[in-house]
Amino acid sequence: MNGLRKGSKALLRDLNKTLVLNEIRTKGPISRTEISQNTGLSLSSITRIADQLIKEGFIYEEGEGESTGGRRPIHLLFNQYYxxxxxxxxxxxxxxxxxxxxxxxxxxxxxxxxxxxxxxxxxxxxxxxxxxxxxxxxxxxxxxxxxxxxxxxxxxxxxxxxxxxxxxxxxxxxxxxxxxxxxxxxxxxxxxxxxxxxxxEMMYGAGKNLDNFLLVECGIGIGAGIVLNGEIYRGEFGGAGEIGHIILEKDGAPCYCGQKGCLERYSNEEFIVNRALELAKDNSNSILHNKSNEQVWIDDVREAAKYGDKVAIKAYNEAGYNLGLGLVSAINLFNISTIIMADEGVQAEEWLTPNVLNAVTNSFFSRYIDIEVKKSELGNIGxxxxxxxxxxxxxxxxxxxxxxxxxxxx
Ligand SMILES: [Zn+2]
Structure with missing residues (x-):
């Protein structure tokens, strides 16, 4: 790895300071003794570093109080408004x-x-x-x-x-x-x-405590964030995660990317809308019957599915299964066992996820481990x-x- 700082007193000081600050930030309120136990740094070092951090305004002390067990030790807290x-x-x-x-x-x-x-x-x-x-x-x-x-x-x-x-x-x-x-x-x-x-999602949502997972965004496009060993994997020039362009069907539907049969063409919003309209042609009971794709957006298909429209639900089910088939390739490539679904994967979870799961449970690794498909905890705010x-x-x-x-x- 290039660009490493040289070993020096300053480096050691910065490392210890970061270590203490992160203990307080992620586990606070926490006592100096607890930080010492968790980090292995001496109590006198912790005290010195904490004093600096207080002076600089990064942390503050919580006033000591009485508890039933006697005097409570002073706790340190992170100043998130620094x-x-x-x-x-x-x-x-x-x-x-x-x-x-x-x-x-x-x-x-x-x-x-x-x-x-x-x-x-x-x-x-x-x-x-x-x-x-x-x-x-x-x-x-x-x-x-x-x-x-x-x-x-x-x-x-x-x-x-x-x-x-x-x-x-x-x-x-x-x-x-x-x-x-x-x-x-x-x-x-x-x-x-x-x-x-x-x-x-890794810091605040469904990916907390997971070292490896795939976050799948299903919307206009199909993309993924790849987390390997606790870090986002970006690839050679920042383009990793284009799972929407995994080829699902040999010589299939042309894609804007230049390939044919891309996963995206069989599972994105456009697919769901067009497939629902196609199925609705022969189904006069459907809310979408006799409508064109100028009148119908993904929100309309989702609404229809909510009302129990069989055609809309079937379109979602098919998209979910296709997506799952594409994900099998990613799962096999990275040996990842958790898939977190975002966008339509959250909004239309009940019609998409079961079929995604159906497809991925037939993958190579499912013989050895359970593959979990869950939804994003953050939703749009993510x-x-x-x-x-x-x-x-x-x-x-x-x-x-x-x-x-x-x-x-x-
Ligand atoms: Zn493509």
């Missing part, structure tokens, strides 16, 4: 700005709409304006913004903060990081939106939470690398 994070989620018609504290609790939000198909310059201006506004507001209150996270659909060079390509937005080579840092000197992390969502999680994860990581920012890096 600073704030701006999260930016870019969608096809709007940009969602989220302000969160250091525990990922959202304290403010703004939505700025733009015309679909706008250039990246137009959207960049919206972003820069909003960032200026939020900085002056937060700084005016005597607080600091510690970083900006951006989630965007497409292939992202996370190292340099550049969106290389987004077929959804029609943008190429957008240097979010350098554009933002031209107006304001703050760490900026850019990542693919599904990866950001996956990170949120998209926004993910953008701030990108920064929070960096801030509290072990400060081992020269080129990555943390709260403690001398």
């Amino acid at each position: 600073g704030y994070i701006i999260g930016i989620k870019i969608e096809v018609r709007k940009v969602i700005f989220t302000l969160s504290n250091l525990n990922g609790e959202i304290v403010a939000k703004a939505i700025k709409e733009y015309v679909k198909g706008s250039s990246s310059n137009v959207v960049m201006d919206i972003i820069l304006n909003e960032i200026r506004l939020w900085f002056s507001k937060v700084n005016g209150e005597g607080k600091e913004i510690l970083g900006i996270g951006i989630g965007v659909s497409g292939i992202v060079d996370t190292q340099n903060g550049i969106l290389i390509n987004s077929s959804l937005l029609g943008w190429n080579n957008v240097s979010f990081k350098s554009e933002i840092q031209r107006i304001i000197d703050v760490p900026v992390i850019v990542d693919n939106d599904v990866n950001a969502y996956t990170l949120a 998209w926004e939470l993910g953008t701030v999680a990108l920064v929070i994860k960096e801030l509290f990581q072990v400060p081992l690398y020269k080129d990555r920012f943390t709260l403690y890096s001398s």
Whole structure:
């Protein structure tokens, strides 16, 4: 691994400080003795580090009180309001700005709409304006913004903060990081939106305590966040997780990506709508009978399914089974046993998931382990939470690398 800091007193000091801060952040209220037991650091070291952290405002003490067992030891707590994070989620018609504290609790939000198909310059201006506004507001209150996270659909060079390509937005080579840092000197992390969502699920949702899982987004597209050994796997150039383009059918339906028979064509929203309409042609009892795909959106099919419309339910069931077949390839490739479903996977869970499960339980590894398919715990908020999680994860990581920012890096 390149970019490792050299061994030094400063490195050791930063490491110990991060270790103590993370104990307090994730387990607090916690006593100095407990931190010492958990970390192996001496009580005198803990006391010295805690004093510094209190002085710097990262933590605070909880007032001592009497309990039935006698005097209660003083506990240390993390100050989640030490600073704030701006999260930016870019969608096809709007940009969602989220302000969160250091525990990922959202304290403010703004939505700025733009015309679909706008250039990246137009959207960049919206972003820069909003960032200026939020900085002056937060700084005016005597607080600091510690970083900006951006989630965007497409292939992202996370190292340099550049969106290389987004077929959804029609943008190429957008240097979010350098554009933002031209107006304001703050760490900026850019990542693919599904990866950001996956990170949120890993830190705050159904992926907590899981070292390996696949987060599957089923919507207009089919994509996945891949978590391996507790880290998001990005691949050679940030494009990992394009499971929607696993080939499901030899010489099947053409896909916009240039291949034929892609999974996406057999399980995305468009498939569900078109399949439901096709089935409805021969079923006069269906709410969707005699309708065209200009009149019917995925929400209409979902509503129909809720009312028990057999045609709508069948379309979902088929999409679920197809999705499951595609997922078998991912499961076999990574030996992953947990699938977390997002988007339609949450909203239409009852008609999709059982069939996904049906398909994956016939996979190679299901002979050895139970494969679990569960739904996202975060739902739609995961998209926004993910953008701030990108920064929070960096801030509290072990400060081992020269080129990555943390709260403690001398
Ligand atoms: Zn494709």
